[in-house]
Amino acid sequence: MARKAGSHADITGPAIRDAALRLFARSGYAAVSMRQIAAEVGVGAGALYLYTPDKQTLLFDLMHDHMTALLAAWDATVPVKGVALRLEQFVAFHIDFHIDRPDAVFLAYMELRNLTPKNFAAIETLRRAYEDRLETVLAEGQETGAFAIEDTRVTTMALIAMLAGIHVWYRDGGRLSRTRIQTLYRDLVRRTVSP
Amino acid sequence: MARKAGSHADITGPAIRDAALRLFARSGYAAVSMRQIAAEVGVGAGALYLYTPDKQTLLFDLMHDHMTALLAAWDATVPVKGVALRLEQFVAFHIDFHIDRPDAVFLAYMELRNLTPKNFAAIETLRRAYEDRLETVLAEGQETGAFAIEDTRVTTMALIAMLAGIHVWYRDGGRLSRTRIQTLYRDLVRRTVSP
DNA sequence: AATTGAAATGAACGCTTGTTCATATACAAG
DNA sequence: CTTGTATATGAACAAGCGTTCATTTCAATT
Structure with a gap:
């Protein structure tokens, strides 16, 4: 049986990406099979290839879209x-x-090594671009004397890592509200750069 | 042909662990096959099972030994x-x-999700113990007034993440020497906690 | 009512996977 | 020189992999 009522490309396509994102994040790209993704969507494995040329492209698109949106x-x-x-x-x-x-x-930080060299390079460029956004701010503050930074590049990487680390322990409905976390990290960052 | 001269358990055992560590770190646990590890050691795939009961235990032992040594x-x-x-x-x-x-x-930070629940819990306990070592120092400094810390737990996680982030960009023989890195991060950390 | 075409199936493809085991080898001990 | 044992082989197993494709289904258009 194929083509159930209300089941069209504009539903299945996003559903596949959602399922892939969730499963890749949970178990890792290499550990998730196309059949698992298909089962999660409620579709046969062959149907996936109506929406992506292959598994690698599926991963790349998810990472690329995330970085671009960021x-x-x-x-x-x-x-x-x-x-x-x-x-x-x-x-x-x-x-x-x-x-x-x-x-x-999770994907963007953990699945870089499962990208082909060409795809890896593309994502790395985007990641570097994001780091540069922060570094630009730090450099400007350093020039104007608003900040006192010893090594702009190292401080950039240190702050990015500090912020990225939140996803390791943050849980929805945990001890700290989002606003509280923002306040705490705002202060941590300020201390790190202030003269 | 088996049992070449000089090829004994006390050589092959560590060689398997070395190869597994290197390959797991480079490509990820799920993406590395037992045959690849065996080939790297220069041995048949079956020989691995003289030294480890299965692939999962091989991963766990590597992570466990690392955390214990730390x-x-x-x-x-x-x-x-x-x-x-x-x-x-x-x-x-x-x-x-x-x-x-x-x-x-790399292993200790990236392969947690490829552990069975029981193994995961064991590693998490060790990781938490390491975090607690730092938190203890911070808490003591906070009590004595040597530090001014808003939230000890968050600061602990922030500092650990900041330090762990070094492995993302550090390359042997890069722009910064190890001593220089230690100096820079010492100062970053000091700023984060000082009153 | 007939036709079209997008959407999905599910069997099949050649390969790889982790693991087992009967067998073979090479060294150490007697 | 014989025996015993630790070390390794490599074929075999069932299961699962990513991907392809002839076929089927169903909704919309004619």
């Missing part, structure tokens, strides 16, 4: 005046964006 | 006087220990 969202923020406030804006933005997408964050 | 090494340090210096000691220790074991660090 950069677009930051670039769409309205910059506040003053580099110190701009840095606080970055922290709040980062936490907001990432806390709502735990699975995509 | 805790033992820290507990073996001679505590310096003064909680601020003790924190600096932790930073230097952490960087020293981890920078020499990039593959084991």
